[in-house]
Amino acid sequence: MKESSHVRVVLKDVSLQLRIGLHPWEKNGPQRVIVNLELFASGSKYIMEDQPILDYDPVYKALKTWPEREHALYIETFLKELLELSFGDERVEACRVSLVKPDIFPEAEAVGVEVYMTRADYLSGKNA
Numbered sequence: 001m002k003e004s005s006h007v008r009v010v011l012k013d014v015s016l017q018l019r020i021g022l023h024p025w026e027k028n029g030p031q032r033v034i035v036n037l038e039l040f041a042s043g044s045k046y047i048m049e050d051q052p053i054l055d056y057d058p059v060y061k062a063l064k065t066w067p068e069r070e071h072a073l074y075i076e077t078f079l080k081e082l083l084e085l086s087f088g089d090e091r092v093e094a095c096r097v098s099l100v101k102p103d104i105f106p107e108a109e110a111v112g113v114e115v116y117m118t119r120a121d122y123l124s125g126k127n128a
Contacts, residue, residue: 004042004043005042005043005084006040006041006042006043006093006094007040007041007042007043007053007113008038008039008040008058009038009039009041009053009054010036010037010038010039010056010083011035011036011037011056011059011060012036012037013034013035013036013084014032014034014035014037014060014063015032015034015035015086016032016034016035016063016064016066016067016071017031017032017033017064017067018031018033018066018067018078019031019069019070019071019072020033020071020072020073020074020075020077020078020101021073021075021101021104022073023104024089025091026104027071030067031098031101031104032101032102032103033078033099033101033112034099034100034101034102034110034112035063035073035078035082035097035098035099035113036096036097036114037056037059037082037095037096037097038096038097038100039054039056039086039089039092040092040093040094040095040096041053041091041092041093041095042091043085052112053091054089054091055089056091058085058088058089059082059084059085059086061080062085066078075099075101075112075113076113076124077114078099079097079098079099079113082097082118083095083097083115084093085120087119087122087123088099089090093115093118093119094116094117094118095116096114096115096116096117097114097115098112098113098114098115099112099113099118100112100113
């Protein structure tokens with residue numbers, strides 16, 4: 001995203017019970033995963049339009065189906081899907097997505113992955 005005004009839409013601290021992980025104890029059942037999402041769009045378009053610039057409902061609805069899924073070994077499986085959902089709205093110029101597992105290690109507040117990505121980088125990665 002080039003240096004310009006932007007609007008940021010957030011979906012913060014969505015707690016889900018997901019079957020995820022490599023460790024043997026993670027395969028015993030679902031565990032808590034916290035999802036955060038930031039969508040960035042043109043600030044100038046936001047000022048000019050008479051309606052909300054971005055709709056986070058489609059992403060939220062997709063997230064709510066994740067607990068029903070089969071076990072996934074890698075958190076990146078969900079992260080990449082979250083990127084795809086985010087860029088499904090063509091108005092999204094960039095996004096920051098993160099998934100963390102807060103209960104995996106007693107000494108850590110959480111472990112996980114966060115990505116900030118522009119639409120251009122996302123599209124070039126998909127076309128590589």
